[in-house]
Amino acid sequence: MRLSFSDLRDGLVLVDFPEASNDAANRAAVALSRALATLRERGLRDAIPAARTLLLSFDPVRLSHGAVRRAASRHGGRASARVADGPGRTLDIPTAFDGEDLATVAAASGLTPGELVGLFCEAEYRVSFLGFAPGFPYLTGLPERLRVPRLPTPRVRVPAGSVAIAGEYAGIYPSATPGGWRLVGRTGARLFDPRRDPPALFSAGDRVRFSQVRRVDEPAAPERPAPPAPLFRVERAGLWSAVVGAPRWGLGSSGVPQGGPMDPASAAAANAAAGNPPDAGVLEAAVEGPELEALAPCVAAIAGADVPVSCNGAARPHGQPFAVAAGDRVIFGRARKGMRAYLAVDGGLLDSQETAVTRRLERGDLLAADAAAGGGAAARASGTAAAGGPFTLRAIPGPHAAMFTAASLDAFFGREWRVSPQSDRRGLRLEGAPLEHVHAAEVDPVGAAPGSVQVPGGGLPIVLGPDGPVTGGYPRIATVIGADLHRLGQAAPGDAVRFVPATLEDALAAYLRGRTGSRARGVRLAPSDDRNT
Numbered sequence: 001m002r003l004s005f006s007d008l009r010d011g012l013v014l015v016d017f018p019e020a021s022n023d024a025a026n027r028a029a030v031a032l033s034r035a036l037a038t039l040r041e042r043g044l045r046d047a048i049p050a051a052r053t054l055l056l057s058f059d060p061v062r063l064s065h066g067a068v069r070r071a072a073s074r075h076g077g078r079a080s081a082r083v084a085d086g087p088g089r090t091l092d093i094p095t096a097f098d099g100e101d102l103a104t105v106a107a108a109s110g111l112t113p114g115e116l117v118g119l120f121c122e123a124e125y126r127v128s129f130l131g132f133a134p135g136f137p138y139l140t141g142l143p144e145r146l147r148v149p150r151l152p153t154p155r156v157r158v159p160a161g162s163v164a165i166a167g168e169y170a171g172i173y174p175s176a177t178p179g180g181w182r183l184v185g186r187t188g189a190r191l192f193d194p195r196r197d198p199p200a201l202f203s204a205g206d207r208v209r210f211s212q213v214r215r216v217d218e219p220a221a222p223e224r225p226a227p228p229a230p231l232f233r234v235e236r237a238g239l240w241s242a243v244v245g246a247p248r249w250g251l252g253s254s255g256v257p258q259g260g261p262m263d264p265a266s267a268a269a270a271n272a273a274a275g276n277p278p279d280a281g282v283l284e285a286a287v288e289g290p291e292l293e294a295l296a297p298c299v300a301a302i303a304g305a306d307v308p309v310s311c312n313g314a315a316r317p318h319g320q321p322f323a324v325a326a327g328d329r330v331i332f333g334r335a336r337k338g339m340r341a342y343l344a345v346d347g348g349l350l351d352s353q354e355t356a357v358t359r360r361l362e363r364g365d366l367l368a369a370d371a372a373a374g375g376g377a378a379a380r381a382s383g384t385a386a387a388g389g390p391f392t393l394r395a396i397p398g399p400h401a402a403m404f405t406a407a408s409l410d411a412f413f414g415r416e417w418r419v420s421p422q423s424d425r426r427g428l429r430l431e432g433a434p435l436e437h438v439h440a441a442e443v444d445p446v447g448a449a450p451g452s453v454q455v456p457g458g459g460l461p462i463v464l465g466p467d468g469p470v471t472g473g474y475p476r477i478a479t480v481i482g483a484d485l486h487r488l489g490q491a492a493p494g495d496a497v498r499f500v501p502a503t504l505e506d507a508l509a510a511y512l513r514g515r516t517g518s519r520a521r522g523v524r525l526a527p528s529d530d531r532n533t
Contacts, residue, residue, distance in 0.1 A: 001017055001019070001020055001024070001028055001076065002017070002018065002019050003015055003016070003017060003072060003073055003076045004016045004017075004018050005069050005072070006399045007065055007396070007504045008396065008398065008399065008449070008452070008476075008479040009396050009451060009479045009480070009481050009482060009504070009507050010060050010481060010482045010483075010504065010507035010508050010510075010511040011045075011057060011058050011059060011060045011482060011511070012055070012056070012057055012058075012449055012479065013055075013056045013058075013065060013068050013069065013072075014053055014054075014055055014056075014399055014446070014447065015029070015032065015053060015054040015055075015056065015072050015076070016052065016053050017029070017052060017053075020052070022051060022052050022444065023140070025051075025052030025053070026049065026050075026051060026052055026128045026129070026140075027205075028076070029049040029050065029052065029053060029054040029129075030049045030128075030129070030204040030205050032047075032049075032054055032072060032075055032076050033047035033048070033049050033054055033204070033253060035075040035076075036056070036071060036072065036075060039058070039063065039068075039071060040250070042062055042063050043058050043059040043060075043061070043062030043063035044056065044057075044058045044063060044068075045057040045058055045059065045247075045249040045250065045258075046249055046250055046251075046252040046253070046258070047252070047253065048129075048131075048252040048253055048447040048470055048471065049128075049129045049204050049253060049447075050129050050131065050444070050445045050446045050447045050471045051128065051129065051138075051444035051445045051446065051471075052444055053444075053446050053447060054072075054447070055252075055446070055447025055448070055449065056068055056072070057249075057252070057258075057449060060508055060511060061511075061512070061515065065504065089203075089206045089207065090124075090206070090207040090208070090209065091201070091202070091206060091207070091208050091209070092208075092209050092210075092211055093163075093172070093187050093189055093208060093209070093210050093211070094187060094188070094189070094211050094212075094213045094216060095163050095185040095186065095187045095210045095211065095212060095213065095216070096185055096186050096187075096212075096213055096214060096215055096216045097113070097117045097120075097163075097184060097185040097212055098185060098186065099162065099163065099164070099182075099183035099184040099185045099186065100183050101164075101182040101183045101184060102116065102117075102183075102184045102185070104182070105146065105148055105165065105182050105184060108148055109145050109146055109148070110145075111145070116146065116184070117184075117185075117212055119143050119145065119146060120142075120143070120146060120170075120184065120210060121209070121210050121211060121212055122143075123141050123142065123143050123209075124141055124207055124208070124209055125139035125140065125141040125142070125170055125207065125208040125209070125210075126139065126140050126141055126205070126206070126207055126208070127139060127202045127203065127204050127205060127206040127207075127208060128140050128169075128204065129204050129253070129445070129471060130200055130202060130203075130204065130253060130254055130255035130470075130471075131255050131445060131447075131469055131470050131471025131472070132171075132255065132469050132471065132472075133173070133174055133175060133177055133255060133357075133469070134174060134175075134192045134199065134200065134251075134254060134255045134256045134257075134357060135174035135175075135191040135192030135199070135200040135201060135202070135254060135255055136171060136172070136173065136174055136191070136255050137171055137172060137191070137202040137206075137208070138169050138171055138445065138471075139169060139170040139171060139208055140168065140169065141170075142165055142168055142169060142170045146165060147165070147167060147168055148165065148166070148167075148182055149166070149167065150166040150167065150180040150181055150182070151180040151181070151182065152180075153180070154178050154179055154180035155178060155179055155180065156178055157176055157177070157178065158173050158176065158177060158178065158179035158181075158183065159173070159176055159186065159218060160173060160174065160175045160176045160218055160219050161173065161174075161186045161187045161188060161189065161191075161216070161218055161219045162179075162183050162185075162186055163183070163184055163185040163186060163187055163210070164179070164181035164182055164183050164184065165181060165182050165184060166180070166181040166182060172187060172189075172191055174190075174191035174192040174219075174255075175192070185210075186216055186218070187216055187219075188216035188217045188218065188219055189201060189219065190219045191219070192254075192255075198251075198254055199251065199254055199256065200254035200255060200256075203253075203254075204253060228368060229296065229368060229369070230295050230296070230366035230367060230368045231294065231295060231296050231298055231345060231349070231367055231368055231369050232292040232293060232294055232295060232330070232366070232367040233292070233293045233295055233364065233365075233366055233367075234290055234291075234292060234361050234362065234363055234364060234365040234366075234367070235290075235291045235292065235293050235329070235363065236290055236291035236363060237290050237360070237361045237362050237363050237365075238285050238286075238287075238288050238289045238290035238291075238332060238361075239285075239286055239287045239288045239289075240285075240286040240287070240360055240424070241283060241284065241285045241286070241289060241290045241360070241361045242283070242284050242358050242359060242360055242361055243281055243282070243283055243284075243349050243350070243351055243361070243367060244259065244260055244261050244262075244267070244281065244282060244284050244351065244358060245259075245260065245279065245280070245281035245282075245348075245349075245351030245370075246260060246279035246281075246351075247259055247260035247279075247466070248260075252447070252470045255470055255471075256357070256470070257357065257466060257467050257468055257469070257470055258449070258450065258466055259357070259358055259466050259467060260279075260466050261282065261284055261340075261342065261466070261489065262284060262286075262339075262340055262425055262465060262466060262488065262489030263284075263304060263339075263340050263342070263486045263487075263488075263489025263490055264278075264485070264486050264489075265486035265514075266303045266304035266305075266340065266341070266342050266486070266489065266490070267282045267284070267303070267304075267342045267344075269303035269304070269319065269342075270282055270301050270302060270303035270304065270342040270343065270344035271301075271344045271348070273301035273302075273303065273319050273320060273321050273344065274299060274300065274301040274321055274344040274345060274346050275299070275321070275346055276344055276346065276347065276348050277348075280344065280347070280348030280349075280370065281348045281349035281350060281351040281370050282342045282343060282344045282348070282349060283342065283343040283344075283349060283361075283367065284340055284341075284342055285307070285332050285340065285341050285342075285343070286339060286340050287334065287335050287339060287340075287492070288332065288333070288334045288335070289307060289309070289332020289333070289341055289343075290332055290361065291329060291330070291331045291332070292329065292330045292331075292367070293327070293328075293329055294324045294325065294326055294327060294328040294329070294330065295326060295366075296326055297323070297324060297325050297326055298323075298324050298345045298346060298347075298369070299321050299322070299323055299324070299345065299346040300316075300321070300322055300324050300330065300343060300344065300345045300346075301319065301320065301321045301322070301343075301344050301345075302316060302317075302318045302319070302341060302342065302343055302344075303318055303319055303341070303342050303344075304318075304338060304340050304341040304342045304489075304490070305335040305337065305338030305339055305340050305341045305490060306318075306335060306336045306337040306338055307332055307333055307334070307335045307336070307338075307341040308332075308333035308334075308336075309330065309331070309332050309333070309341070309343075310330070310331050310333075311324055311328050311329070311330050311331075312328045312329060321346075324345075330343070335492070338490040338492065339489060339490045339491060339492040340489050340490060345369060347369045347370060348369065348370040349367055349368070349369065349370060350367070350368045350369060350370040351370070357467055358425060358466075358467050390416075390495060390496035390497070390498070391487050391490075391491055391495060391496070391497045391498070392497075392498050392499075392500055393463075393480045393484045393487060393488075393497060393498070393499050393500070394480070394481045394483075394484050394499075394500050394501075394502035394506060394507070394510070395413075395451075395453065395478035395479060395480045395481065395484075395499045395500070395501065395502060396478060396479050396481065396501075396502050396503065396504065396507060397409075397477070397478055397501065398452070398453065398475075398476035398477050398478045398479055399446075399476055400443060400475035400476050400477065401477055401478070402438070403437055403438055403439065403440075403443070403475045404435055404436065404437055404438060404455070404475070404477055405435075405436045405437075405438055407436070408435040408436045408437075408459075409477070411433070411435060412435060412461070412477055412478065412499060413478075413499050413500065413501050415432055415433070415498075416432070416496050416497070416498055417430040417431065417432045417461065417496070417497045417498070417499075418430065418431040418432060418494060418495070418496060418497070419431075419491045419492060419493050419494060419495045419497060420460075420493065421493040421494075423491070423493065424465070424467075425465045425466060425467040425468075426464070426465055426467050426468045426469070427462040427463060427464045427465050427468050428462065428463040428465060428488050428491055428497075429460065429461075429462050430460055430461045430462070430463070430497060431460065432460065434458060434459025434460055435455055435459045435460075435461070435477070436459060437455070437457070437459070437475065441455070441456060441457035441474065441475065442457075442473050442474065442475075443473055443474070443475055444473065445471045445472060445473045446471065446472065446473075446476070447470060447471055448464055448468060448469055448470060448471060448472045448476075449464070449470075449479075450464055450465055450466050450468060450485055450488075451463065451464065451479050451480035451481070451482070451484075451485050451488075452464045452468070452472075452476050452479055453476060453477050453478045453479065453480065453499075454472055454474040454475065454476050454477075455474060455475055455476075455477050456474045461477065462474075463480060463488060465488060465489075478499060480499075481502055481506065481507035481510060481511070482507060482510070482511050482514075483507070483510035483511050483513070483514045484510075
């Protein structure tokens with residue numbers, strides 16, 4: 001089976017199987033993702049199968065693009081010979097068929113609701129991949145007669161456990177989220193639990209059957225245990241605050257986004273001032289931050305957006321460590337420039353998200369130190385990352401650039417865009433004159449990563465962030481290079497954004513320059529002729 005490769009940006013390669021059928025390509029992608037697991041010790045971060053592609057994410061300092069391509073080519077031939085193989089599991093999902101779209105779908109299919117349920121339960125399904133939300137399975141095998149388009153306008157909230165169909169796929173919503181699939185039933189199965197290993201109930205290649213039951217309970221959300229020895233109590237949560245730690249690598253195939261700070265450069269600056277490693281857990285506060293009551297003494301530091309911060313009424317400068325005593329109040333004001341500020345404490349904050357998506361802080365939440373991390377691993381620094389626009393983002397033309405008119409491609413790189421107020425950690429939505437697709441505005445779902453610029457049917461670009469979906473079906477016009485991703489975290493509504501064309505060589509050189517202390521330690525990019533693959 002022939003493989004083709006696209007270098008999306010530094011440390012990001014998309015593998016396709018252009019001559020294979022959809023089913024064969026998906027099975028080959030799943031098999032290849034398992035075969036490449038041996039590269040994890042050498043810098044492979046994630047392998048995310050999608051409808052007919054495999055997205056490979058890796059550290060280009062440890063593993064070169066050439067080495068990744070050669071390893072995939074070598075294993076790809078063997079994987080294609082095993083495309084029918086799977087983990088050998090068949091899962092039965094008890095389902096109450098009482099979805100609000102059941103009657104509508106049955107009528108559109110020329111069936112009674114009972115006939116639809118019978119046909120649905122007779123089929124055996126296969127988990128092609130997971131995406132959209134942590135634990136959400138895309139199931140192939142839906143009888144052709146039951147294939148209906150998704151809703152023209154997605155629902156604001158789909159209940160957890162909803163069994164749904166759209167196009168050629170069936171799926172199950174692991175948690176309450178917006179969604180546009182047709183709802184036919186509900187299950188009480190817990191599809192995603194961050195304390196489980198792996199956290200997702202399903203894996204690509206699993207077989208699934210549905211059985212009808214009269215009643216099910218909505219899946220209970222996993223309990224969040226109280227943290228030990230808390231440092232702070234949240235008295236006011238602010239507009240949007242969360243504790244974020246290092247990216248969660250290796251869980252993309254379970255539908256889990258990588259997470260981590262929206263602006264890792266500012267998070268690293270705060271950590272450096274507090275004497276921590278760059279990836280230690282920090283509090284991220286957007287626009288207007290929280291008010292915290294200190295429950296124990298610590299040393300803290302602030303970096304990022306130009307946000308006034310006080311401790312017991314005394315202003316604290318950015319980039320400088322300051323002492324916090326038990327009973328003190330640390331209060332964030334409103335950003336004067338930039339979007340997100342970061343609070344670090346010596347030793348780091350405990351990232352209680354585990355392998356779940358980033359959770360917004362609420363009043364009464366307790367924040368604890370990360371006892372396992374330890375502090376003092378980095379030299380103290382008085383500097384802070386720059387914040388505020390306008391922003392220039394270097395981007396490499398994407399794998400679906402041919403799906404846009406030539407005028408739209410020129411406009412994407414030549415036009416000034418404005419950040420929409422609807423932007424968040426999932427993605428930066430941009431406003432401007434819509435771009436035009438040549439034909440359809442959808443593709444077979446493909447792996448996604450922070451910096452992917454997707455363009456839905458409306459023509460307005462969305463730059464995916466650290467909590468964005470790991471797969472998606474909108475065309476990708478470009479990918480922002482790794483060295484510029486931190487700028488997304490400081491882009492506020494109304495800020496101007498421009499994209500500048502870049503090459504893989506530009507991206508790799510910028511990645512190396514941006515690594516903290518890389519020159520002092522003699523860090524070099526992995527050689528392109530690496531033979532240890």
